[in-house]
Amino acid sequence: MEDILGAQNSIIDYLIVLLIYLLMFLLIRYPKPVVELNFRSNFKFLAIVWIVLMFTGNYLFYKLGIMSFLPWLNNLVHCVGWIGLCLTWLYYASNHRPMWELFIHFSFTSFIVKMSEHQLLGTWSMDSFLGIDHPYAYLTAMSLVDGFYPLISKWLLNYFGKRGKFGLYVEP
Amino acid sequence: MKNLSAELTLQEVRLKILLRFFFFFYIGAMLLYLLPAITFIPDFLKPFPFINDGAFANNSTIKMGLFAALCFIGAADVRRYLVAVEAIIVVMVLAVVSGLLLTFFANNNYEMETGMGHLTIRKMVLMSTVFDTLVNILFIAFYLQAQKARYKLLFFSPMQFRTLTALAEVVIEGENEILKPGEIAHNVDRYMASFRGKTKFITRLALTGIELYPLVFLKPPVSYMRAPDRKAFLMRHFYQNVALKLAPPFIRMLVQASIRMGKQLCFMGYYNDERVFDSIGYIPFSKRADKQERLDKFPLRPRRQLSVLKEIDINGDSITADVVIVGSGPGASILAKGLIEQGRTVLMIERGDYTDPSQFSEDEIDMVSKLYADGALQLASDFRFQVIQGSCVGGSSVVNNAVCFDTPDHVLDRWNDVKGLNAAIDIDRYKKSNEKINRQIGVRKMDNDFLNPGGNKFLEGCEKMGLVQSPNVAAAVAANIAGSTVSGGTDGCLGCGYCNIGCAFGKKLSMLDTVLPEIQEKYGTDALKIIAGCEVLHLKSGGSNIRSLTAKFTSGRKIEVKANTFVVSAGAVSSSILLLNSGIAVGKAGKHLSFNIGSPMNAVFPQQINAYDGLQISHYLQMNPDRGYIFETWFNPPMFQSTVMPGWWDDHFKNMHRYNRMACTGVLVGSESNAEVRVAGLTKREVRYTPTKKDFDTLLDGLILAGEIYLEAGADLVMPNTFSYYEFNNKTALKRLKDLVQDNSDITLGTGHPQGGNIMSVTKSQGVIDPQFKVYGYNNLFVCDASVFPSSLGVNPQVSVMTMADYAVPFIAANR
Incomplete structure (x- = not known):
């Protein structure tokens, strides 16, 4: 059970995490509440790709000793709720902005969410990371990794879109 | 003699039987409560002590007795004493509400001994409430059926x-x-x-x-x-x-x-009832003395047949087409013609029904139901602004006044302003399209036909006020109505006054009579297919390519239509709604909506005018320099006119009884683009609009001037269509209109000319479509109707809509 929920975590803790996702989602969705028809294939594509990549990646990187262990349920809700839904929507709503701006935007929102998960579930925790002895070094670094979401997403959409795959829309 | 033999309907007889049954039931129940309490208690009731309780019995006896009395009275004459049934229903509802409250919130829930064990008060009240509910459902059902049957109601409760x-x-x-x-x-x-x-x-x-x-x-x-x-x-x-x-x-x-x-x-x-016509001095065209004379002068022309597909003609749930056009109005029709001439084949899908012109009649209500449907009830979200639109094959061209104005130069300049709307229209080519459309649809000055006699009064006033001198224009309108220029002098408008309910005589050259049948005649019904009574719900895409649309017939059956090219041409409101429902142009579609807002000024003359006896809109006055409004003389058959007639109670009645002494002029103001269409509200089709102060003041200026013109022409009094009723019999009093009318709640405003919503602009952040009519972000989706106008025209938009369609043809035809 500890592998699934994490030590001393209850379903209530997860419900609070989901509530935070929901509130973040409302904020993210605010400027563009509906996904434009031509972006819907992109949305599905990005959401699925990122959910699969992150869910497996988080576990593999833990196995490689680069990341701390994410309890399975935490990994699942984080990948589906935060990465798959929220960050994909954030990308949809803001992808026309400059890439450096997006990097900060994505990193910062991820930092908020990871910090919440850290406080509530005790995850995203390492005593030191990349030689920096600080409890938040790992959490911050992982948030910065999320800052690359727009860059990688843009590349994925361009790569597959221009080859006419998955019905993706590439803005001219 | 009174009719004493009016038979009850079967449903009323049933209600009567029900009342009789419950009369006996309640009498029985009353005795059941009363007798034990005064010691007449049968053995089988002895185990139920509460029945012996005097207080309990008293209340219940009164209740049962009252119900019995009401049932008795109701059953005596279910028509005359229907109120007794209603009283039972209301009291029963109260009993149920009270029962539920007591069941769940009562403090005292003691138990009672019965012969069958213990029974709590809560359980007893609950059982009684359930019983009352069931009885009340019976009463309500029988009551509603009886009422519907008695009045033979088809729609209302x-x-x-x-x-x-x-x-x-x-x-x-x-x-x-x-x-x-x-x-x-x-x-x-x-x-x-x-x-x-x-x-x-x-x-x-x-x-x-x-x-x-x-x-x-x-x-x-x-x-x-x-x-x-x-x-x-x-x-x-x-x-x-x-x-x-x-x-x-x-x-x-x-x-x-x-x-x-x-x-x-x-x-x-x-x-609308013909029995009333005599009393208000209205003569329908079919009964006018000079009807035959007019028909001899301008004989009827043979009408072309139009082939329109109905649900029954469509096999399967999926069809394919080359170009699909959503809508069948003026823009859609011209577009279809141009595309077919360029070698494309077209499928039109129209939400409204197809009414063959042979079915057009003088009955306003009948025609409104056939040609407008929901379009007659479209109101802005604050219910203070009516947006009337035709909903039929041929669209607004079937129900408009056929008035034709070229797109004003100053409007084109505004559209092309690079620092503003920046539509980047090729003005030379646009003007050529405008000229071509005028020729094609037979636009001509309506100066030798049967014009609205009220228009002459208006012109008379203009002359007296010196408003007819150049550069002002005060003249008969131009319209696409059959006339000498297209048929060698033997054709013309009969002046029946029924433009807005479909021209039964084929004189108004609507799309139903001209462009659509002409295409089918020349290119065949395979080149142009029209499906009527089918509403397009949404479009589907794979990335930037629209692949299909889903449409629904009135029966609820859905079809999917696949095509190479999709064109939305359903009018400013419906096109915006379709894009919004499809998730297209999110944040932009539906915005920048504008209108030609209008409000009528009525004038009463001492002599009979019979303004109904002629072309509905016959004359106009355009001021130069532009004051932001134009005037169009306007008059309607009685039903329509009664809905815009000022006055309450006997004032309205009095005004309608001087109907044949009245003239009316509409003041049209091209509004700012501050309105919006949204998928919201009860109808999921919400128009949000409040006129700006500038537009409102402009309208009031126009109304005051219109009133002055009529007073100058000898009108006894003039009346704007205000919420509070005002009559003005001199110009000084009329000036007070600006103080009396403060906002749109004080006056009736409406339009038949919504524009914008999906505006054209080079600037992607504000335009829904680019200057080639393509929706930003989509390869094969176009919009072409009044919704693409970057701002309002200020004049009747029919010709501009068609011009825009003709102008769009090369762009859309090239999309394969």
Whole structure:
């Protein structure tokens, strides 16, 4: 059970995490509440790709000793709720902005969410990371990794879109 | 002689039997409670001590006795004493509510000994509540069936029908009323049932609101009041409190909308009935003395046949096409013609029905139901602005006044302003398209036909005021109505005055009579297919390519239509709604909506004019330099005219009885683009609009000038269509209009010319379409109708819509 929920975590803790996702989602969705028809294939594509990549990646990187262990349920809700839904929507709503701006935007929102998960579930925790002895070094670094979401997403959409795959829309 | 042999309907007989049954039931129950308490207690009731309880028995005996009495009276004559049944129902509802409250919240829940064990009070009350509920359901069902059958109601509920009857009794008020209130309500019920529409329920809501509103003031519902009390209540709460702005704004809005709708329903029911025509001095065209003379002068022309597919003609759930055009109005038709000439084949999908012109009649209500449907009930979200649109094959061209204006130069300049709207239209090519359209649809000056006689009065006033001199233009309108320029002098308008309900004589050259059948005649029915009665719900895409659309027939059956190219041409409101429903142009579609807002000025002359006896819009006055408005003389057959006729109670009745001494002019103001269409509200089709101060002031200036023109022409008095009723008999008094009318709640505003919503612009952040009519972000989706206009025209938009379509043809034809 500890592998699934994490030590001393209850379903209530997860419900609070989901509530935070929901509130973040409302904020993210605010400027563009509906996904434009031509972006819907992109949305599905990005959401699925990122959910699969992150869910497996988080576990593999833990196995490689680069990341701390994410309890399975935490990994699942984080990948589906935060990465798959929220960050994909954030990308949809803001992808026309400059890439450096997006990097900060994505990193910062991820930092908020990871910090919440850290406080509530005790995850995203390492005593030191990349030689920096600080409890938040790992959490911050992982948030910065999320800052690359727009860059990688843009590349994925361009790569597959221009080859006419998955019905993706590439803005001219 | 009174009719003493009026038979009860089967449903009323059933209600009577039910009442008799419950009369005996309640008498039995009464005895059951009463007798044990006075020691006549049979053995089988002895185990139930509560039946012996005097207090308990007293209450129950009274209740059962009352119900028995009401059943007895109701059964005696279910028509005359129907109120007894209603009383039972109301009391039963109260009993159920009280039972539920006691069941769940009562403090005292003691147990009672019965012969069968213990029984809590809570359980006993619950059982009694369930019983009361079941009995009440029976009463309500039998009551509703009996009422519907008695009045042969087709649309309204009995309560709404009663409200309408009660409303008609006080709204249509004057000497020698021709129809009884019940007849008026019946006419309306028949009308509402005769067409399908999603927004019809609003009339039900309005009537229900009117009926129940007095309860807020602890007064009986409207239909239960005596007529004088009812009128006093309506005057105070629906008229004075609104006019004097005494009620809170939200309540005022609802109350005003309800009474406006209620009044209009009554007027429709009364003034559309041919028995009333004589009394108001109206002669339908079919009975006019010079009808044959006019027909001899301008004989009827053979009409072309149009092939239109209905649901039954469509096999399977999926069809394919080359180009799909959503809509069949003026823009869609010209576009179809151009695309077919370029070698494409076209499928048009029209939400409205197809009505063969041979079915056009003089019956306004019948024609409104066939040609407008929901389009006649389209109101802005604050219920203060009506957006009337045709909904039929041929679109607005079937029901408009055929008035033609070229797109004004100053409007084109505004559209192309690189620092503003930046539509980047090729003006030379656009103007060539404009000239081509004028030739193609036969636009000509309507100066030798049967024009609206009220227009002459208007011109007379203009001349006296010196307004006809150049650079002003005061003249007969140009219109695409059959005439000498297209048929060698033997053709022309008959002046029946029925432009807005479809020209039964084929003189108005609508798309139904000209472009659409011409295409099919020349290129065959395979080149142009039209599906009617089918609403496009949404478009589907794979990335930036629209792959198909989903459409629904009135039966609910859905089809999927695949095509190479998709064109949305359903009009400013519907096109925006379709894009929004599809998730296209999110954040932009539906915005920048504008109108030619209009309001009429009525004038009463001492002599008979018969303004109805001629072309509905016959003359116009355009001021130069531009003052922001134009005038168009306008008059309607009685039903339409009654809905825009100023006045309440006997004032309205009096005005309608000088119908043949009246003339009317509409003031049109090209509004700013501050309106919006949204998928919201009760109908999921919400127009949000409040006129800007500038537009409102411009409109009032126009109305004052229109009134002055009529007074100059010898009118006894002039009347704008204000909520509070005002008559002005001199110019000085008329100037007060600006003080009397403060905002749009004080005056009736409407439009038949919505524009914008999906505007064209090079600037992607504000335009829904690019200058090639392609929707930003999509390879094969185009919009081409009045919704692409970057701002309002300020004149009738028909020619501009068609010009824009002709201009768009090369861009859309090239999309394969």
